[in-house]
Each structure stands twice: as C-alpha cells, then as structure tokens.
Amino acid sequence: MPTGKVKWFDSKKGFGFVATDDGQEVFLPSSALPSGVTTVKPGTRMEFGVAEGRRGAQALSARILEKAPSxxxxxxxxxxxxxxxxxxxxxxxxxxxxxxxxxxxxxxxxxxxxxxxxxxxxxxxxx
Known part of the structure; x- marks a missing residue:
C-alpha cells in the first residue's frame, strides 16, 4: 500500500489531499478515513489504497501511521x-x-x- 503525508484536509468540505512518498497527489475523501476519525492535520503520515476515479487518484481505506507533530x-x-x-x-x-x-x-x-x-x-x- 502506498504511504504519504496529508497536505491539507478540510472537515467542513469533507476532503483533502495526500502527497505520496513518490510525489503523487491523491484525493482524500472523508469516507476513506478510519472509523471515528473526522479530520486529519497536515503532516499526518497515512497508508492508503489508491483507485483511479473520474478526476484522478483517490485514496481508499486510509490508515493513520503517525500523527502530525504538534x-x-x-x-x-x-x-x-x-x-x-x-x-x-x-x-x-x-x-x-x-x-x-x-x-x-x-x-x-x-x-x-x-x-x-x-x-x-x-x-x-x-x-
């Protein structure tokens, strides 16, 4: 599974983007976040599946590996x-x-x- 860091995430809009370790940008919908998680901070390391959607790469079933430093x-x-x-x-x-x-x-x-x-x-x- 690819890994990357959250670039930004807006819980009001319900989506954000993750920058993969190889430099690709992946759309991160709130539905891909782990259950009980409603938002993630920029810099949070995640592991996620990727599927090609209508508008490009989209994250599926993301898992938080490491929270962003405070x-x-x-x-x-x-x-x-x-x-x-x-x-x-x-x-x-x-x-x-x-x-x-x-x-x-x-x-x-x-x-x-x-x-x-x-x-x-x-x-x-x-x-």
Missing part, C-alpha cells in the same frame, strides 16, 4: 510557569464568582484580562 507542544510555556498562571486565574475567577453571586458582571477591562488568561491556559493545555 507545533504548539514545542512552544508552550513550561509547567512551572503555567502553575503560576493557573493560580492567578483561580484567584481572578474566585473574585469574579463572588461578584456574579452579588448580581454584578466584571467591568470590561477586568473581563478582558480574565478572558486573555483563560485563552492562554487553554492554548497551552490543548495540544
């Missing part, structure tokens, strides 16, 4: 730094929770700070 994982903050950020976030959320119990939302400047910290924590955890 760029976010390589640039995320050290765990010790995230511990400090998380502790600060807990303090901010606790204060905001008390205000919400009193019927007051945080002012927009305070709300932006909390949202920025939440995004930072989420980005560093979701890799």
């Amino acid at each position: 760029i976010a994982k390589n640039v995320r903050k050290p765990a010790e730094e995230m511990a400090v950020i998380t502790e600060d976030l807990i303090k901010l959320l606790d204060g905001m929770s008390n205000d919400l119990h009193r019927g007051r939302y945080p002012d927009s400047a305070h709300g932006r700070k909390i949202a920025a910290i939440l995004r930072t924590v989420a980005d560093n955890l979701d890799v």
